[in-house]
Amino acid sequence: MESLERLLEKIKQCKICEAELPLGANPVLKASEKSKIMIIGQAPGIKVHLSGIPFHDKSGDQLRQWLDVTVDEFYNPDNFAIVPMGFCYPGKGKQGDLPPRKECAPTWHEQLLEHxxxxxxxxxxxxxxQKYYLKKEPKRTLTENVAHYQDFLPLYFPLPHPSPRNFMWKAKNHWFxxxxIPELKKRVRTILNKK
Known part of the structure; x- marks a missing residue:
C-alpha cells in the first residue's frame, strides 16, 4: 500500500473533473496517519478554494465554535482529518454553491480511510x-439524522452544515x-485529551 503522503499528493494533483469546475482543480484536504477525528464536509467555497485552507471561512468559525477547539487544535492534522465530499470548489448555483462533485468520494475516500x-x-x-455514509440506516431528513445522532454513534456524528446561510434551520431547531452541541463538545474533548 502506498504511503498516505503519496496518496495526498495524488489527490492534490487530481484533475478527474477539472473540465466541469469554473475555477479549475484545487483539491483542499488535510489528514495524518495519527488523525483522531475526521470531518467530512461538502466542498470548498470560493474563499477556501483561493486560500487552500479547509474551513478557512465563516463556516469554519462556526464549526470550531461547535467543537470548542482552537484554530491550532483544528488545523493540527494529528487531531482532525478534513476530507470533503468534493475536494474542489464546484461553482455557484441559484441558492449558494453547487453540490460537491460526485467523482471525489468514490474515487478517494476509501483509499484515505485505509490510512x-x-x-x-x-x-x-x-x-x-450523510447520504453517502449513512446508507444502511438513514433517517428521512438531515434534521432527523442530527436529532437522532446517538443512533449513529460511536463512529458517526451527523451535523448540519455550519454555513451562516443555515440561520433559519438553527432558529427552528433550538434543541441542536x-x-x-454539548454532547459533541464532550466527545471531541475526550478524544483529543487521550494520550
Missing part, C-alpha cells in the same frame, strides 16, 4: 456526507445548540 486507522469519530457535516 486513517486512528480515527475514533467521523463528523458528517451536511446532507451530502441546547442538547447536541
Amino acid at each position: 486513517l486507522s486512528e480515527i475514533q469519530l467521523i463528523l458528517l457535516v451536511g446532507q451530502y456526507a 445548540e441546547e442538547e447536541v
Whole structure:
C-alpha cells in the first residue's frame, strides 16, 4: 500500500473533473496517519478554494465554535482529518454553491480511510456526507439524522452544515445548540485529551 503522503499528493494533483469546475482543480484536504477525528464536509467555497485552507471561512468559525477547539487544535492534522465530499470548489448555483462533485468520494475516500486507522469519530457535516455514509440506516431528513445522532454513534456524528446561510434551520431547531452541541463538545474533548 502506498504511503498516505503519496496518496495526498495524488489527490492534490487530481484533475478527474477539472473540465466541469469554473475555477479549475484545487483539491483542499488535510489528514495524518495519527488523525483522531475526521470531518467530512461538502466542498470548498470560493474563499477556501483561493486560500487552500479547509474551513478557512465563516463556516469554519462556526464549526470550531461547535467543537470548542482552537484554530491550532483544528488545523493540527494529528487531531482532525478534513476530507470533503468534493475536494474542489464546484461553482455557484441559484441558492449558494453547487453540490460537491460526485467523482471525489468514490474515487478517494476509501483509499484515505485505509490510512486513517486512528480515527475514533467521523463528523458528517451536511446532507451530502450523510447520504453517502449513512446508507444502511438513514433517517428521512438531515434534521432527523442530527436529532437522532446517538443512533449513529460511536463512529458517526451527523451535523448540519455550519454555513451562516443555515440561520433559519438553527432558529427552528433550538434543541441542536441546547442538547447536541454539548454532547459533541464532550466527545471531541475526550478524544483529543487521550494520550
